[in-house]
Amino acid sequence: MRSINSPGVQIIETDLSLTTQIGGGTNIFVPGFAAQGPTDEVILITSISEFETTYGTPDTAAERYFYYTCREVLNSPGTLLTTRLPYGSGSGAGFATQYSALLFPVASAANSFTIGAPTHISLDQTTYDNIQQNNISWSSLTTGTPVSGTGALSGTVVDYVPSAASFNGLTFTNTGIIVLNSAQTTVNEGFEGYYVSITDNNEFGPDTDFTSVNNILSLTAQDSFYQIPSTRIGFALSGAKATAGTNSISEVIESIPTYNFGDNFYSDSVIVNLFKVRNSTYEPQSLVYSLAESHIGSLDANKKTVGVVGGTPKSFFISDVTNNQSSNIQILVNPLISKKTQWSSLSSINPAKTVRNHISSKSLYAGGVFAPSYLYDSGKTVGNIITKVERALTHIETSESAVIDIVLDSGLSTIFANTSGGGNYDDTIYSNVASLSTENDPIIQRWATMYNEFNNFVQNTRKDCVFIADPLRQIFVNGEDVKTLAIRGNTFSTNIYTPLKKLLTGAGANSNYSAIYGNWVKSYDAYTDKFVWLPASGYVGAIYARTDTNTQPWYAPAGLNRGVINNIVDIAFNPNQKQRDFLYTISINPIVNFSGDGYVVFGQKTLQAKPSAFDRVNVRRLFLVLERAVQNAVKYFVFEPNTEFTRTRLKNTITPVFELAKNTEGLYDYLIVCDERNNNPDVIDRNELAVDIYIKPVRAAEFILVNFIATRTGQNFQELI
Numbered sequence: 130m131r132s133i134n135s136p137g138v139q140i141i142e143t144d145l146s147l148t149t150q151i152g153g154g155t156n157i158f159v160p161g162f163a164a165q166g167p168t169d170e171v172i173l174i175t176s177i178s179e180f181e182t183t184y185g186t187p188d189t190a191a192e193r194y195f196y197y198t199c200r201e202v203l204n205s206p207g208t209l210l211t212t213r214l215p216y217g218s219g220s221g222a223g224f225a226t227q228y229s230a231l232l233f234p235v236a237s238a239a240n241s242f243t244i245g246a247p248t249h250i251s252l253d254q255t256t257y258d259n260i261q262q263n264n265i266s267w268s269s270l271t272t273g274t275p276v277s278g279t280g281a282l283s284g285t286v287v288d289y290v291p292s293a294a295s296f297n298g299l300t301f302t303n304t305g306i307i308v309l310n311s312a313q314t315t316v317n318e319g320f321e322g323y324y325v326s327i328t329d330n331n332e333f334g335p336d337t338d339f340t341s342v343n344n345i346l347s348l349t350a351q352d353s354f355y356q357i358p359s360t361r362i363g364f365a366l367s368g369a370k371a372t373a374g375t376n377s378i379s380e381v382i383e384s385i386p387t388y389n390f391g392d393n394f395y396s397d398s399v400i401v402n403l404f405k406v407r408n409s410t411y412e413p414q415s416l417v418y419s420l421a422e423s424h425i426g427s428l429d430a431n432k433k434t435v436g437v438v439g440g441t442p443k444s445f446f447i448s449d450v451t452n453n454q455s456s457n458i459q460i461l462v463n464p465l466i467s468k469k470t471q472w473s474s475l476s477s478i479n480p481a482k483t484v485r486n487h488i489s490s491k492s493l494y495a496g497g498v499f500a501p502s503y504l505y506d507s508g509k510t511v512g513n514i515i516t517k518v519e520r521a522l523t524h525i526e527t528s529e530s531a532v533i534d535i536v537l538d539s540g541l542s543t544i545f546a547n548t549s550g551g552g553n554y555d556d557t558i559y560s561n562v563a564s565l566s567t568e569n570d571p572i573i574q575r576w577a578t579m580y581n582e583f584n585n586f587v588q589n590t591r592k593d594c595v596f597i598a599d600p601l602r603q604i605f606v607n608g609e610d611v612k613t614l615a616i617r618g619n620t621f622s623t624n625i626y627t628p629l630k631k632l633l634t635g636a637g638a639n640s641n642y643s644a645i646y647g648n649w650v651k652s653y654d655a656y657t658d659k660f661v662w663l664p665a666s667g668y669v670g671a672i673y674a675r676t677d678t679n680t681q682p683w684y685a686p687a688g689l690n691r692g693v694i695n696n697i698v699d700i701a702f703n704p705n706q707k708q709r710d711f712l713y714t715i716s717i718n719p720i721v722n723f724s725g726d727g728y729v730v731f732g733q734k735t736l737q738a739k740p741s742a743f744d745r746v747n748v749r750r751l752f753l754v755l756e757r758a759v760q761n762a763v764k765y766f767v768f769e770p771n772t773e774f775t776r777t778r779l780k781n782t783i784t785p786v787f788e789l790a791k792n793t794e795g796l797y798d799y800l801i802v803c804d805e806r807n808n809n810p811d812v813i814d815r816n817e818l819a820v821d822i823y824i825k826p827v828r829a830a831e832f833i834l835v836n837f838i839a840t841r842t843g844q845n846f847q848e849l850i
Contacts, residue, residue: 145778147762147765147778147782148762148782148785149758149759149761149762149782149783149785149786150758150761150762151754151758151786151789152532152754152757152758154206154207154208154677154678155205155206155207155208155534155535155673155674155677155678155682156207156208156210156531156532156533156534156535157202157207157208157209157210157533157534157535157536157537157670157673157674158171158210158211158212158525158531158533158535158536158537158594159195159198159199159202159209159210159211159212159537159539159667159670160195160211160212160213160214160518160521160522160539160541161191161192161194161195161196161198161199161211161213161214161539161540161541162189162191162192162194162195162213162214162216162509162511162544163184163185163187163192163195163196163213164184164185164186164187164188164192165183165184165185166183166184166185166213166410167183167213167407167410168212168213168214168215168221168222168223169212169215169223169314169405169520169521169524170212170405170419170421170524171210171211171212171524171525171531172210172211172212173208173209173210174199174203174209174210174211175203175209176203177199177200177203180196180199180200180203180211182410182411183410184196184211184213186656187654187656188509188656189509189553189554189555190544190554190555190556190557190661191509191511191540191544191554193654193656193661193663194539194540194541194544194663194664195213195539195540197652197654197663197667198537198539198540198663198664198666198667198670199211199539199667200667201667201668201670201671201696202537202667202670202671202674204671204695204696205670205671205672205674205675206674206675206677206678207535207670207671207673207674207677210525210531210533212521212524214511214514214517214518214521215512215517216509216510216511216512217510217512218510218512218513218551219512219513219516219551220313220512220513220516220517220520221512221513221517222502223314223315223321223322224312224313224314224315225313225314225315225497225498225500226313227251227252227253227313227498228251228252228253228254228256228257228309228310228311228313228498229249229250229251229252229309229310229352229496229497229498230249230250230252230257230260230307230308230309230310231247231248231249231307231308231310231325231494231496232247232248232249232250232304232306232307233245233246233247233304233305233306233307233308233327233490234246234247234248234304234305235304235305235306235463235466236487237466240481240482240483241482241483241484241485242305242428242466242470242482242483242484242485243484243485243486243487244305244306244327244329244399244484244485244486244487244490245487245489245490246487246489246490246492246494247308247490247494248304248352249348249352249353249354249494249495250352251352251498257309257311260307260309260461261309261311261459263461265461304463305462305463305466306327306428306460306461306462306463307460307461307462308325308327308401308458308459308460308496309458309459309460309461310323310457310458310496310497310498311455311457311458311459312456312457312458312520313497313498314457314496314497315497315498315499315500316347316348316495316496316497316498316499316500317499317500317501317502318501318502319408319502320345320347320357320361320406320416321406321407321408321416321502322347322405322406322495322496322497323403323404323405323406323421323457323495323496323497324345324403324404324405324406324493324494324495324496325401325402325403325404325458325493325494325495325496326341326342326378326382326401326402326404326492326493326494327399327400327401327402327486327490328341328342328382328383328399328400328402328486328491329396329398329399329483329484329485329486330390330391330392330395330396330398330399330400330484331391331396331483331485331486332379332382332383332391332486333383333386333389333390333391334391335391336370337370337391338367338368338369338370339367339368339369339370339372339373339377339379339380339383340367340379340491341367341378341379341382341383341491342366342367342378342379342382342491342492342493343366343367343491343492344356344357344366344491344492344493345357345362345366345406345492345493346492346493346494346495347495348495348497348498348499349499350499352499354494354495357416361414361415361416362415362416363409363412363415363416363417364376364377364378364416364417364418365377365378365379366378366379367379368380378404378418378493381420382400382402382423385400385402385420385423385425386400386425390425393479393480394478394479394480395427396479396480396483396484397427397428397429397432397472397480397482397483397484398425398426398427398428398432398445398447398484399425399426399427399428399447399484400423400424400425401423401424401425401426401447401451401458401460402420402422402423402424403420403421403422403423403455403457403458403496404418404419404420404421404493405418405419405420405421406418406493421457422454422455422457422458424447424450424451424454424455424460425447425450426445426446426447426448426449426450426451427445427446427447427472427480428446428447428462428466428467428472428484429445429446429467429470429472429473429480430446430448430462430464430467430468431446431468431472432444432445432446432472432473433445446462446467447460447462448460448461448462448467456520456523458496470482508553509553510551510552510553511544511545511548511551511552511553511554512551513551514541514544514545514548514551514579515545515578515579515582518541518579518582518583519582522582522583522586522590525591526586526590526591527591528591528593528757533591533593533594534594534595534673534677534682534753535594535595535596535597535670535673535674536583536586536587536594536595536596536597537596537597537666537667537670538579538580538583538596538597538598538599538664538666539599539664539666539667540599540602540663540664540666541579542576542579542580542583542598542599542601543556543576543599543600543601543602543603543664545575545576545578545579546572546573546575546576546579546601547559547572547575547603549571549575556602556609556662557608557609558608559602559603559607559608560603560607560608561603561604561605561607561613561616561619561624561628562603565601565603565604565627565628565631565632566623566627566628566631567631568631568632568634568635569635570631570635572601573601573628573631573632573635573636574635576601576632576635576636577632577635577636577637577638580598580636580638580643581636581637583596583598583643584596584598584638584640584642584643584736587642587643588640588642588643592642593753593756593757594642594753595642595643595644595735595746595749595750595753596642596643596644597643597644597645597646597666597669597670597673598643598644598645598666598736599645599646599649599664599665599666600629600632600645600646600647600648600649600717601628601632602649602662602664604624604625604628604629604632605625605648605649605662605701605702606649606662606701610660610662612701612702613625613701613702614702621702621704621708621711625647625702625708626708626711626712626715629647629712629715629717630715633645633715633716633717633736638716638736639736639737639738639739640735640736640737641735641736641737641743641744641749642735642749643735643736644718644733644734644735644736644746645716645717645718645736646665646666646669646717646718646719646720646730646732647704647712647717647718647719647720648665648700648701648702648719648720649662649663649664649665649700649701650662650663650664650665650668650694650697650699650700650701650720650728651663651697651698651699651700651701652696652697652698653698660698660699662701663697665694665720668694668695668696668697669686669694669730671695672686672687672691672692672693672694672730673686675691676691679691680793681790681793681794681795682747682750682751682753682754683747683748683750683751683754683790683793683794683795683826683827684747684794684829685733685745685746685747685829686730686733686746686747687718687729687730687731687732687733687746688729688730688731689723689726689729692729692730692731693726693727693728693729694720694727694728694729694730697728699722700720700721700722700728703721703722704719704721709721709731709732712732713732713734716734716735716736716737716738716744717732717734718730718731718732718733718734719731719732733745733746733747733829734746735749742826742828745828745829747826747827747829748826748828751790751795751796751826751827752824752826754790755786755787755790755822755824758783758786759783759786759820759822762782762783762786763779763782763783763820766778766779766818771808771813771816771817771818773804773805775818776803776804776808776818777803777804779803779818779820780801780803780820783801783820784801787799787801787822787824794827795826795827796824796825796826796827797825797826797827798825799822799823799824799825800822800823801820801821801822801823802820802821802822802823803818803819803820803821807819807820807821
């Protein structure tokens, strides 16, 4: 558009250089048990020495599975993301059977609400259920009552009186906001745990310093707060604008919004943050922190927003925002504040009332119940592994939280299958038993539960990564070191094939997002000075990563060129051609020892039963790579005019990705349709833009048929051909 009004030259710059990138590297996620280190968070590990500093060295079978799975990933070009599952019964250390809540007092004045310092209370199951279901008797407004917490606030106060059933007859006044600890997290005597902060939008002005948090308050056994000594805190809490870049808690909070949150339009809103505080791996007497969650919303129950990129209006009420997004906390706001307050008027888009923090509330407050660390089981009880894995997977459940290409079993399915009571896991005591011939066997059913937990995550939650499963150890190895087929009377059909078939039948395994490799491998363990049996998933995951780096993700991660396994000395059984045929018919990928060529992955089937292109790993991963690349590019076209020019630009933007796949033997051919053929007036009127992509994926040559034909001496070969 012309902006000059007299003769001259005007330069206009238009950026049409958007390109589509295929992500580099292979990100592999491995959960497991370790002797030490932080739990309930995802950690990037770059070397085995860093792993040992963080998690220690293995002492038990469960720890060995985790250690050597991670070690193999580190020996590959892959990027390792880990999470340590906590020992202890139930959900393990860091979690309790008890709930808790922070009760924030709120004072009301003519044009504002002021949030005070909270009270912490522990809750039993009945109380928690009542609060969560909002079975609360919120009292009417009263006048002149001082707000509880540090510092008195004058003005009209909102009283909160729970029903007798909720708090056993106790009455807590002045509460306007309740933050429920729905994850049942704990805070220990070393101040480790989750901490909550609430920050108003007044802290986000261009001229304000970083003063959102001034203290960290931990808990005693009596639910009382006390300030953590500054000598224990290894990071800054606040600072002036001149200190930007010091990564203080306050600066992190004030960097969370990607838009102008300090605008008056958000003066009725707050940011609720959940920080994890723990001892440093390298300096155990110094605390470090990480931001676990952050939620932005209004105290006005009726407020909606379309966000910074537009779209359908959705609730901006802090309770709705937090409760829909968080796996750790739940927020309730006194309805006398959220629903009965006149928050807005037709004369202005800005709220009629503001929300502000009192100086007493500018702190991090322990959000969990107090539980000394010595109360947890020191006997390395694995506890409820399913609950622990579910919790671990919530940390990576979206591509925004972490880019993940592969999730590894790392033997957890075998550990869970053999520890029905959640006790200790000792892999030297389990044997191949006749009951494994039925899919209803409890061991098979527990294995199936763990498999389905992982498969549901990759197939339905993430939809952009694959899972490598490990079969049950005792199908292949009995006790400490006896191969199943080395036992007199045992046969492949009865003791290997049938249990494997029942394993997959019992799980209802039918997914092209998962693959299983039918063996366990042996390697030397320097910490016991013995050769130990290990799950194969880590070794196979390393093959995937090397395939991605040396060729492309759409090459088959198998065979003598790409499927060789390093760093092992034996496999539990070496299938011959006929046995490999049987395994492949039930979608189990064999691992074979070829004389002179070593140990090799010799299959690349997914667990999909339907015979289609997606029953192969290379095709599934081809689509995942292309889908991620297209999604990352196409999002920049949302809200662009639905015109021929936009559709042509979109098509031209994503075409190079498919050309790359075609030129590197991922596709035979493709067709991208994005024009009037699939964007007719009805589609356009629905505010939709359709892109249809047709793909002919390259199939791997898994069966090479060589025909030798004898002919007469005078035969003309061209006539035969």
